[in-house]
Amino acid sequence: MEEKNVNLKTALPGPISKQMGELREQNVPKGLTSLTPVYAAEAEGALLKDVDGNVFLDFVGGIGVLNAGHCPPEVVKAVKEQLDKFLHTCFQVMPYEPYVKLAEQLNQLVPGNFPKKTMFVNSGAEAVENAVKIARRYTKKTGIISLDCSFHGRTYLGMSLTGKVKPYRYNYGPFVADTYKIPSPYCYRCLQYKEYPGCNIECLEFLERFFVTSVEPDRIAAVIIEPVEGEGGFIVTPPEYFEKLRGICDKHDILMICDEIQTGFGRTGKFLAMEHSGVAPDLTTTAKSLGAGLPISAVTGKAEIMDAVGPGEIGTTYGGNPLACIAALEVVKMMKEQDLPARSQEIGDKIFARLKELQAKHPFIGDIRGQGAMVAIETVKPGTKEPDPAKAGQIIGNCINSGLLVLKAGIYDNVVRMLVPLVITEEQLASGLDLLQAAIEK
Ligand SMILES: Cc1ncc(COP(=O)(O)O)c(C=O)c1O
Incomplete structure (x- = not known):
């Protein structure tokens, strides 16, 4: 792209975008909304150009997908090379090296000083689905607890775990059975009117109370939590919350699943946000910036837990597509080198x-x-x-x-949120x- 900074040339939307908008109106359902009325033409780093030549500064990054920027040259080059080799075999038919190498990288990068294994699927919601499936299989328990300002995706399980009625859950029930919510540690709107720090993380009493009033801990397989609740409004979970939660989970043989789909890949100042707390989850989900825009997501977890799943019980046709694995390997390299x-x-x-x-x-x-x-x-x-x-x-x-x-x-x-590409000048x-x-x- 010639331009090096923001540059608007037409009123928004410009004439070509306007035409595309009319075509869209006739062909795409209204339930899919877009932030902008303009249509993309090309992108580079933190810049996004529309079809009328308007250049935008992108502080959204495809909703947290572009931590490595739009079209990082290293990623584009590696993907082009892979395009000439093969596009798809299906890992369950004939496996390939980039999948295994990427799993090795994630096993090293995800917090936790224990042997780990990783599987790949296609979207964030699908990673959440698999993490929950694996947790149920390993623990032989069924209850899943999430937080009430969370977002875990738009599949039925994702919706069931997510804590916002409109537009995510409204009129879509009934939801997946044996899923429950406790209040989020939303310090700005603390339900106990405490101030952090100094509150002794009393909000975790909601979980202790839940075990008394609602479901016994023996029936709970996992608690799933975002280190920073993304869609919920960038609500930062205090590190001490994780320390205490880890203790409660260990006491009751409940797994801790950390959903790092939005917080991962350098977004929070660490490779993964859980590094801030020093607490290791049992299972971690990643997606978004992992593939620099190519669809890929992962579940990484304790080897013992990941291996509790029987042969053929997990997998999907496109999961860990070779192009996406190659892109992700380059993203990991960029993150480290830069x-x-x-x-x-x-x-x-x-x-x-x-x-x-x-x-x-x-x-x-x-x-x-x-x-x-x-x-x-x-x-x-x-x-x-x-x-x-x-x-x-x-x-x-x-x-x-x-x-x-x-x-x-x-x-x-x-809440107005920003997810600036990290390669911004x-x-x-x-x-x-x-x-x-x-x-x-x-
Ligand atoms: C924390 C978290 N989990 C899950 C998802 C769902 O990911 P996807 O839209 O790729 O299914 C998102 C998406 O915003 C997310 O932020």
């Missing part, structure tokens, strides 16, 4: 600093939170904590109209922050 997790922390610190200045002037910014370059603001009615989703919508609209892509999140739809980051500031001030 130390992108460290860059994530730098980017996050810069965004945080700017947002803090803005919060001092604008009382509708109720909270700023995140980990590394996973940063968000929560908008409220000034002087209260009443959620203000309209304000979040206005900020996002202002950003898009000036060429900066940012995305909504939050159980109350009042300093100039682009500065431009993006200026546009964000202008959008907030407007």
Whole structure:
């Protein structure tokens, strides 16, 4: 791409995007929504160009998929080479080296000082499905507990575990049996009106109470939790929560599944967010930035647990497609060679600093939170904590109209979140922050 920074040439949408929008209206269901009214033409690093030549700064990264940036040259080159060899064999028919090598990499990178094994599937939701399946098979128990601000995907199990009614669960029940929720450690809206730190993580009493009032721990196979709840509004789980949860799980032979689908691959300043807590989950799900845009997801876990599944009980036709495995191997190499997790922390610190200045002037910014370059603001009615989703919508609209892509999140739809590609240049980051500031001030 010739352009090196944001550059809008037409009103949005431009004429070609407008035409495509009309074609879409006739052919694509309304239930699929898009952040922007424009259509993509090409992309590079943190820039996304539309079919009318408008260049956007991408602070969304395909919803956390592009930590390594749009079209990293190393990934594109390796995928092109693989294109000339073979596209698909199905791992269950004739296996291939990139799958095994990638499994080896993830077994080394996922937290936990014990032997691990990894399987690959196609999407985040499918990884969650398999992690739960494996947990039930290993423990011979059926109950699964998730958190009430979580997001785990849009399949029936994903929806069942997810904690937001509209638009995810509304009118779609009944849900998968033996799935339960406990309140999230949402410190800004603590249900016990405590302040972190110093609260002694009393919110885990909800879990202890659940074992008394709802289901005995002997029937619970696993607790599934995101280190930072992504769709829920970038709610950071305190490290001490994980320490305590680990103790409770161990006491009752319950597995801990960490869903690192959004937090993984350098997003939070570490390769995986669980490194912040020093606690090792039994099973970890990854997806999104693993494949730099090629569809791939993984379940990595204790070898003993992963091997409890009988031959042929797991697998899928496309899982661990060779092109996606090759892309992921290059992503891992890039992350290590360029130390992108460290860059994530730098980017996050810069965004945080700017947002803090803005919060001092604008009382509708109720909270700023995140980990590394996973940063968000929560908008409220000034002087209260009443959620203000309209304000979040206005900020996002202002950003898009000036060429900066940012995305909504939050159980109350009042969170503006950023998932900046970690290869962004300093100039682009500065431009993006200026546009964000202008959008907030407007
Ligand atoms: C934490 C988490 N889990 C699961 C999913 C579902 O992933 P997918 O959309 O690839 O099925 C997402 C997607 O946003 C996610 O953020």
